[in-house]
Amino acid sequence: MVETTGMRIVPFLISLFLTTGLVFCLNRQWDLGDFKKTPVLGSFLSPQHGFWQNAEPVGSDFNGTVRLPGLEGKGEVYFDEYLVPHVYAKSEVDACYIQGYLHAKFRLWQMEFQTFAAAGRLSAVLGAGKDEVYIRYDRSMRRLGMVEAAKAELAEIEKDSVSKRDCDAYTAGVNAWIGQLKEGDLPLEYKLLNYKPEPWTNLKIALFIKDMAYELAGGDNDFEMTNAKSFFSKEDMAKLYPAIQDSLDPIIPKGTKFLAPSFLPKAPAGADSLYFNNPVTVTDREMGSEKSNGSNNWAVSGMKTISHAPILCNDPHLNTTMPSIWYQMQIHTPGYNVYGVSFPGAPFVIIGFNDDCAWGITNAGRDVRDYYSIRFKDETRREYWFNKEWKTAEMRVDTILIRGQQPFYDTVMTTVFGPVMFDESFTGFSDVASNRSYAVRWKAADPSNEMATFSRFQSIRSYDDYKQALLTFKCPGQNFVFADKSGVVAMRQEGEFPAKWKGQGLYVMPGEDSSYLWQRSIPREENPYMFADSANRGFVSSANQEPVDSTYPYYLGSDFPIYRGLIINRLLNNMNSITPADMMKMQTNTYDVFAEMARPLLLKFIDRGRLNEKATGYLNTVRQWNLYNNPLEEGPVIFNYWWNQFSKNILDDEFSKASVPMTRPQESTVVEALIKDSAWSFIDNVNTPEKETLTQEVTDAFLKIVPQLQQDEQNDRITWAKNKDTWVRHLLRIPQLSREHLPIGGGARCINAAKQFHGPSWRMIVHLTNKTEAYGVYPGGQSGNPGSPYYDNFVDYWATGRYYPLWVMGPEEIKDQRVKWVMHFE
Amino acid sequence: MAKLIVSILLTALLSFVCGLFLPWWTIALAAFVVSVLIPQRPLFAFFSGFFAILLLWGGLAVAMDQMNQSILSAKVAAILPLGGSAYLLIFVTALVGALVGGGAAITGAFLRPALPE
Numbered sequence: 001m002v003e004t005t006g007m008r009i010v011p012f013l014i015s016l017f018l019t020t021g022l023v024f025c026l027n028r029q030w031d032l033g034d035f036k037k038t039p040v041l042g043s044f045l046s047p048q049h050g051f052w053q054n055a056e057p058v059g060s061d062f063n064g065t066v067r068l069p070g071l072e073g074k075g076e077v078y079f080d081e082y083l084v085p086h087v088y089a090k091s092e093v094d095a096c097y098i099q100g101y102l103h104a105k106f107r108l109w110q111m112e113f114q115t116f117a118a119a120g121r122l123s124a125v126l127g128a129g130k131d132e133v134y135i136r137y138d139r140s141m142r143r144l145g146m147v148e149a150a151k152a153e154l155a156e157i158e159k160d161s162v163s164k165r166d167c168d169a170y171t172a173g174v175n176a177w178i179g180q181l182k183e184g185d186l187p188l189e190y191k192l193l194n195y196k197p198e199p200w201t202n203l204k205i206a207l208f209i210k211d212m213a214y215e216l217a218g219g220d221n222d223f224e225m226t227n228a229k230s231f232f233s234k235e236d237m238a239k240l241y242p243a244i245q246d247s248l249d250p251i252i253p254k255g256t257k258f259l260a261p262s263f264l265p266k267a268p269a270g271a272d273s274l275y276f277n278n279p280v281t282v283t284d285r286e287m288g289s290e291k292s293n294g295s296n297n298w299a300v301s302g303m304k305t306i307s308h309a310p311i312l313c314n315d316p317h318l319n320t321t322m323p324s325i326w327y328q329m330q331i332h333t334p335g336y337n338v339y340g341v342s343f344p345g346a347p348f349v350i351i352g353f354n355d356d357c358a359w360g361i362t363n364a365g366r367d368v369r370d371y372y373s374i375r376f377k378d379e380t381r382r383e384y385w386f387n388k389e390w391k392t393a394e395m396r397v398d399t400i401l402i403r404g405q406q407p408f409y410d411t412v413m414t415t416v417f418g419p420v421m422f423d424e425s426f427t428g429f430s431d432v433a434s435n436r437s438y439a440v441r442w443k444a445a446d447p448s449n450e451m452a453t454f455s456r457f458q459s460i461r462s463y464d465d466y467k468q469a470l471l472t473f474k475c476p477g478q479n480f481v482f483a484d485k486s487g488v489v490a491m492r493q494e495g496e497f498p499a500k501w502k503g504q505g506l507y508v509m510p511g512e513d514s515s516y517l518w519q520r521s522i523p524r525e526e527n528p529y530m531f532a533d534s535a536n537r538g539f540v541s542s543a544n545q546e547p548v549d550s551t552y553p554y555y556l557g558s559d560f561p562i563y564r565g566l567i568i569n570r571l572l573n574n575m576n577s578i579t580p581a582d583m584m585k586m587q588t589n590t591y592d593v594f595a596e597m598a599r600p601l602l603l604k605f606i607d608r609g610r611l612n613e614k615a616t617g618y619l620n621t622v623r624q625w626n627l628y629n630n631p632l633e634e635g636p637v638i639f640n641y642w643w644n645q646f647s648k649n650i651l652d653d654e655f656s657k658a659s660v661p662m663t664r665p666q667e668s669t670v671v672e673a674l675i676k677d678s679a680w681s682f683i684d685n686v687n688t689p690e691k692e693t694l695t696q697e698v699t700d701a702f703l704k705i706v707p708q709l710q711q712d713e714q715n716d717r718i719t720w721a722k723n724k725d726t727w728v729r730h731l732l733r734i735p736q737l738s739r740e741h742l743p744i745g746g747g748a749r750c751i752n753a754a755k756q757f758h759g760p761s762w763r764m765i766v767h768l769t770n771k772t773e774a775y776g777v778y779p780g781g782q783s784g785n786p787g788s789p790y791y792d793n794f795v796d797y798w799a800t801g802r803y804y805p806l807w808v809m810g811p812e813e814i815k816d817q818r819v820k821w822v823m824h825f826e
Numbered sequence: 827m828a829k830l831i832v833s834i835l836l837t838a839l840l841s842f843v844c845g846l847f848l849p850w851w852t853i854a855l856a857a858f859v860v861s862v863l864i865p866q867r868p869l870f871a872f873f874s875g876f877f878a879i880l881l882l883w884g885g886l887a888v889a890m891d892q893m894n895q896s897i898l899s900a901k902v903a904a905i906l907p908l909g910g911s912a913y914l915l916i917f918v919t920a921l922v923g924a925l926v927g928g929g930a931a932i933t934g935a936f937l938r939p940a941l942p943e
Contacts, residue, residue, distance in 0.1 A: 008936045008939075008940065011868070011936045012933060012936035012937055015929060015932045015933040015936055016933045016936075018929055019854060019926065019929030019930050019932075019933050022925060022926055022929055023851045023854055023926060026851075026922065026926070027851060041922065042850045042851060042922070042926070043849065043850040045883075045918070045919045045922050045923070046845065046850035046853075046883070046923070047882075047883050047886035047887050047890060047919065048842070048845035048846065048850070048886070049845065049849070049850045050850070051898065051902050052886065052887055052890045052891075052898075052899075052919070053890075054898055055890045055891060055893070055894035055897065055898040055899065056894060056897075056898075057890075057893035057894060058893065058894060058895050058897070183849075188898075192905075734905060736901045736902075736904040736905045737901060737905075786897075786898060786901055787894060787897055787898030787901075788897070789895075789897060791897075
């Protein structure tokens with residue numbers, strides 16, 4: 001060892017090197033492979049900076065005083081035992097300001113992450129991802145025009161002085177929270193992924209609205225249907241995709257008279273036979289958006305309730321995520337007193353009630369996204385053929401920032417139809433090369449101001465106010481249910497919808513001239529609507545089914561689920577002297593109408609002689625099943641396996657022959673066809689010389705599922721809840737931050753539509769008695785912080801079908817013992 | 827012995843104050859500075875830095891975890907992955923800090939001439 005009179009150089013250098021090396025290693029993220037990275041361990045573990053700071057003490061004190069520059073008056077927020085804020089603001093602007101602050105305080109990460117996703121900026125946070133999935137996602141969102149659509153929305157918001165004022169205040173509130181954040185205060189997810197929030201803007205509010213439009217009105221089957229039309233005969237197409245289901249019970253009862261159309265859209269010549277004689281296959285693949293976003297809402301009038309006051313119910317079905325899409329609150333201002341759920345990311349209560357009225361929404365599911373095939377002159381894609389001449393396309397270059405990589409530059413062309421979604425440089429989520437180009441026309445790209453509707457909803461006092469407020473709501477089209485204390489109960493399907501000729505946009509349309517363009521919008525007064533007391537029905541309801549029967553003069557699109565609507569209307573028709581408790585039972589009802597129709601068919605045609613003892617046991621279980629998808633039932637597991645296998649057996653031969661994606665017929669189509677015709681042509685397997693019978697296919701399917709059932713029995717997955725395995729899943733899909741394996745029944749076709757990662761996102765029941773009586777529950781908790789006891793405290797209540805009373809706190813109740821904490825804003 | 831205890835307390839205190847305003851790695855600066863100001867044999871210096879941060883980070887983590895009733899630590903310990911054990915996570919937290927503290931302190935000790943035996 002070298003000893004000097006001064007410092008000991010070598011040991012110093014060694015320890016300096018080792019220590020700085022250790023700090024360096026702890027101060028960066030490490031690649032774990034499989035596109036996973038560690039957090040920055042040094043700061044992540046540091047109790048003063050990292051995740052320990054998010055370990056919210058149980059019994060935390062949320063009392064406090066907040067100074068917000070720009071607040072007009074003083075405001076108070078009273079938190080109850082569920083951490084639901086009851087905001088008392090001196091003005092509507094202050095209310096938005098405080099709401100922005102609360103959303104940010106409890107939900108900042110999700111609101112920013114969702115707007116990043118909407119804007120096609122996921123790669124900037126998450127990197128390229130496996131198979132560049134995040135780049136593909138970002139390119140899809142950008143090409144669809146999400147950012148342009150949000151900018152158009154923002155321009156409309158800013159034209160309206162009230163909307164602008166409210167959004168400005170909301171944004172200021174969010175930024176007041178962000179501005180005072182220290183490293184340790186950042187939500188856990190920022191620490192896991194190692195990034196920081198950026199300032200909030202009004203554009204992000206608009207992006208959030210467009211994200212909802214994307215979720216709810218961003219689905220279509222145009223490519224899959226085009227492939228089907230190119231593959232099947234005209235007769236087969238009619239069999240597989242009928243315009244309307246026999247058993248449909250539309251939102252507006254059959255036989256209702258509609259206004260004569262003020263405008264009849266004209267179909268171009270040859271539209272009907274398109275693709276039958278000149279087949280085209282589309283290999284591009286859209287993003288797998290949730291196509292079964294559904295919801296239920298209904299309201300019963302006083303003639304059917306025990307109190308003679310209306311009861312309104314709503315349960316929107318969305319991805320069941322942690323943190324939840326909803327944040328529950330009461331907002332009291334001089335202009336209104338409203339209670340319900342809000343979207344972290346936007347001002348106002350979105351679904352709820354005030355002192356006079358209640359409202360709820362379900363998705364209309366109309367087809368408002370269509371594709372046009374574009375013929376470009378050459379590979380530069382600068383000019384395209386339109387109305388007999390070459391027309392110059394607008395060009396823009398999108399810069400997609402990618403974490404840990406060089407940016408990706410995407411050249412996007414825009415035509416008269418809309419932006420080019422797919423072309424030689426981008427095939428979406430498909431890996432099959434294609435040189436075809438498709439432009440997309442999407443209703444959500446049109447300028448609109450949906451915020452104005454919700455702004456007005458806060459203070460609606462009558463049916464006329466509600467109808468007026470809906471005029472600014474264009475997309476995503478919704479079924480707005482309404483009830484008020486004067487006894488009016490109504491349903492309106494609202495939005496601005498293109499007036500389509502029959503079949504318009506069901507298939508990819510030729511984009512070489514203007515004949516296939518959308519022509520006009522349906523005049524608002526021609527949108528379907530009804531009152532509960534017309535025809536003495538006493539209720540209105542919607543569950544994403546087709547809104548009207550075939551006498552409605554415009555084409556609506558296809559792909560509407562029918563079963564939830566059937567059971568809701570059946571139950572409501574038979575109910576009288578209704579109480580809120582009855583409505584709770586109904587919202588959590590798990591009866592399966594589809595099984596009611598399909599099981600007799602399966603049982604009728606099964607050949608019992610081919611079953612061994614074990615198989616006969618399963619058959620008896622499904623035969624004796626009560627048709628409720630309850631958590632402990634084995635019947636629904638056997639039934640669903642059986643139906644799915646049977647459906648695969650009869651359709652796979654045709655559908656796998658095409659080698660391109662094609663829309664499968666709806667379950668209702670298949671079952672209705674087989675009930676009518678046990679020799680339905682699709683039963684025969686086209687790959688075998690013999691002619692299969694229904695008995696053969698039904699029995700084969702049953703025998704095929706027996707080994708799987710036995711395996712499930714061994715693995716304790718044969719009961720419905722365990723087999724279905726419902727989660728409330730963290731937005732980053734991290735299991736440890738999710739609630740897994742919930743004991744909940746139901747399913748896609750039940751009123752209680754709890755699927756694996758999707759289901760009733762907010763159950764609400766509002767009894768419009770003199771003093772409003774309301775109940776609600778959502779799968780989540782008021783805090784977005786996984787380290788808070790309020791992160792997931794509603795989940796068990798939700799899963800087991802229980803409700804919390806919704807307390808509309810009066811000004812005289814500020815000393816009530818339900819008030820646990822008070823935050824003063826000044 | 828007195829020097830050791832004073833060094834530990836001073837390092838922990840300085841680290842804590844730095845942590846309120848500055849990045850996590852300032853624990854290394856704190857341990858280094860204390861070790862330069864209070865001369866000790868290298869091994870003792872290492873132990874003061876090591877135990878100072880072990881106590882600070884471990885103590886804070888234990889206190890925060892107790893108040894939180896391990897709601898978060900159980901989740902983070904499952905993600906990291908440490909088998910969902912809050913104790914193990916507290917131990918890892920304290921150990922990581924302690925190694926940085928100890929390393930910085932011994933580096934500081936080598937900056938000074940060797941102390942007479």
